[in-house]
Amino acid sequence: AQSVTQPDIHITVSEGASLELRCNYSYGATPYLFWYVQSPGQGLQLLLKYFSGDTLVQGIKGFEAEFKRSQSSFNLRKPSVHWSDAAEYFCAVGAKGGSQGNLIFGKGTKLSVKP
Amino acid sequence: EAQVTQNPRYLITVTGKKLTVTCSQNMNHEYMSWYRQDPGLGLRQIYYSMNVEVTDKGDVPEGYKVSRKEKRNFPLILESPSPNQTSLYFCASSPFGGARGEKLFFGSGTQLSVL
Numbered sequence: 649a650q651s652v653t654q655p656d657i658h659i660t661v662s663e664g665a666s667l668e669l670r671c672n673y674s675y676g677a678t679p680y681l682f683w684y685v686q687s688p689g690q691g692l693q694l695l696l697k698y699f700s701g702d703t704l705v706q707g708i709k710g711f712e713a714e715f716k717r718s719q720s721s722f723n724l725r726k727p728s729v730h731w732s733d734a735a736e737y738f739c740a741v742g743a744k745g746g747s748q749g750n751l752i753f754g755k756g757t758k759l760s761v762k763p
Numbered sequence: 764e765a766q767v768t769q770n771p772r773y774l775i776t777v778t779g780k781k782l783t784v785t786c787s788q789n790m791n792h793e794y795m796s797w798y799r800q801d802p803g804l805g806l807r808q809i810y811y812s813m814n815v816e817v818t819d820k821g822d823v824p825e826g827y828k829v830s831r832k833e834k835r836n837f838p839l840i841l842e843s844p845s846p847n848q849t850s851l852y853f854c855a856s857s858p859f860g861g862a863r864g865e866k867l868f869f870g871s872g873t874q875l876s877v878l
Contacts, residue, residue, distance in 0.1 A: 657803065680864045691853060691869035692806075699864030738806060742861030749862030750819075753798070755805030 650675040654754035669724040671739030680742035681722040769870035784839045786854035794860035795837040799850040844877045
C-alpha cells in the first residue's frame with residue numbers, strides 16, 4: 649500500500665523568499681503524485697500533478713515540483729512567495745496502473761508568510 | 764457546473780443523536796471518498812467507494828457508516844456521534860480514484876461539533 653510523509657508540519661517564510669515543501673512517498677512502483685492547496689475555510693484545490701514524462705512539473709500560481717525516483721520525493725517549490733500563498737499544502741499519492749485506485753494524503757504542511 | 768455538494772455546511776449536535784451528512788456529485792464519477800481533517804493530523808480517509816454498492820474502509824472508519832446506492836450520492840452516517848468525532852469533514856469524487864492521474868473534486872466541507 650502506498651503512503652505519504654510530509655516531514656514539516658508548519659513552515660514560516662518571508663514574503664519574496666523562496667519556498668520548498670517536502671514530500672516523501674512509499675510505493676512499490678511509479679505512482680501518480682499530486683500537490684493540493686487548502687486556503688483557510690476552503691476545500692482543496694489541485695496545484696499540480698505528476699504521472700509520467702518530464703520529472704519537473706509546473707502548476708498553477710507559479711508552483712513547480714520535481715519527482716525524484718531515487719529519493720522517493722516530490723518536493724514543491726516556488727521561487728518567490730506571496731502573502732496569498734499562506735495556506736495548508738497536501739501531498740498525495742495515487743497507485744498507477746489498474747482501472748481504479750485510491751488517493752492517499754499526507755498530513756499537510758501549513759505555510760505562514762511574514763510580511 | 765461540475766461540483767461536489769455537501770450538506771449541511773455546519774452542524775452542532777449532541778452525543779448519541781444519529782446524523783447524516785449528505786454528499787452528491789454531478790459528474791458521473793465512479794469514485795467517492797470521505798475524509799476528516801483535524802489540526803496536526805491532516806486529512807484522514809474514513810471510507811471510500813470505487814462504484815455503486817462497493818465501499819471500503821479508509822484509515823479511520825470506526826464510528827462511521829456509508830452507503831453507495833446510487834452513483835451520485837455517498838452519505839456519511841454517524842449512528843451514535845461522540846465528541847471525538849468533532850471535526851471538519853470533506854467529501855470528494857473523481858473518475859477513477861486517481862488511478863489515471865486525474866484530480867479529486869472536493870466539496871466545501873462540513874464542520875461538525877458533537878457536544
